[in-house]
Amino acid sequence: MAAMKFQDQKLPERDEDFVVRADQFIPGRRAIFVIVEASFQELLPAGPARILVVGAGGGEEIVRLGESNLSWSFVGVDTYEPMVELARRRIAGTPLAARSQVHAKTIDSLEEADFDAATCILTAHFVPDDGSKLAFLKAIRARLKPGAPLAIVDGVGVSGEDETELLRRIWVRHAIRNGADEVLAKSNAEIFKTVAVVSPEREVELLTNAGFDRVTPIFRGLAIKGWLAFA
Ligand SMILES: C[S@@+](CC[C@H](N)C(=O)[O-])C[C@H]1O[C@@H](n2cnc3c(N)ncnc32)[C@H](O)[C@@H]1O
Numbered sequence: 001m002a003a004m005k006f007q008d009q010k011l012p013e014r015d016e017d018f019v020v021r022a023d024q025f026i027p028g029r030r031a032i033f034v035i036v037e038a039s040f041q042e043l044l045p046a047g048p049a050r051i052l053v054v055g056a057g058g059g060e061e062i063v064r065l066g067e068s069n070l071s072w073s074f075v076g077v078d079t080y081e082p083m084v085e086l087a088r089r090r091i092a093g094t095p096l097a098a099r100s101q102v103h104a105k106t107i108d109s110l111e112e113a114d115f116d117a118a119t120c121i122l123t124a125h126f127v128p129d130d131g132s133k134l135a136f137l138k139a140i141r142a143r144l145k146p147g148a149p150l151a152i153v154d155g156v157g158v159s160g161e162d163e164t165e166l167l168r169r170i171w172v173r174h175a176i177r178n179g180a181d182e183v184l185a186k187s188n189a190e191i192f193k194t195v196a197v198v199s200p201e202r203e204v205e206l207l208t209n210a211g212f213d214r215v216t217p218i219f220r221g222l223a224i225k226g227w228l229a230f231a
Pocket residue numbers: 006007022054055056057058059060061077078079080083105106107120121122123126127
């Protein structure tokens with residue numbers, strides 16, 4: 001079965017609904033950004049820092065990490081133009097606009113490098129584990145300063161395994177409990193069976209093979225897991 005692409009999902013009509021839906025569906029959505037922000041505050045020296053945002057569509061990372069950290073600037077890449085446009089609309093007219101750029105391009109085509117940190121949130125799980133996911137992670141690492149942190153958050157679990165399926169059923173109830181439409185919650189859970197998720201062990205192996213070290217878990221909410229990894 002071909003891996004699902006992000007653009008196979010129907011985006012909500014209104015920008016505000018994308019934000020609300022993400023909060024309803026993603027366990028610990030707000031906590032993820034607070035943890036990533038706190039991680040970078042702990043790890044980066046005070047003062048200016050350039051942050052690479054891979055899968056920057058929608059603009060959430062830039063909004064959440066940029067609002068209180070006025071010396072951080074952001075370069076985002078995302079391969080899906082409507083999500084890039086959504087990010088640009090959210091940032092336009094805010095103080096973040098002067099220190100953020102979001103490009104509709106792949107990470108391997110980004111010429112800028114020497115970033116102080118990177119995020120890759122709910123994005124690598126759309127890249128198939130057929131050599132592409134490893135190449136994608138290597139391309140991120142190649143754009144970081146030596147030792148710089150990557151915060152990566154992905155769905156994990158092998159479809160069909162008991163634990164994955166249990167977490168998927170709980171995920172549907174969690175979304176409905178959070179106000180999501182029941183039909184949408186159930187259909188999303190079906191669609192996500194085809195996302196290119198891998199086991200947590202495989203994700204750590206891929207990060208290590210891409211040259212990252214000190215892979216450190218920082219988040220788990222049902223089947224969403226997050227790590228810091230150092231270039
Ligand atoms: C679930 S959204 C997450 C967006 C954002 N990181 C957040 O947490 O709100 C996944 C994003 O990854 C993007 N994406 C998928 N494959 C990608 C790739 N190979 N390179 C860059 N972005 C990609 C999609 O276009 C989409 O905007």
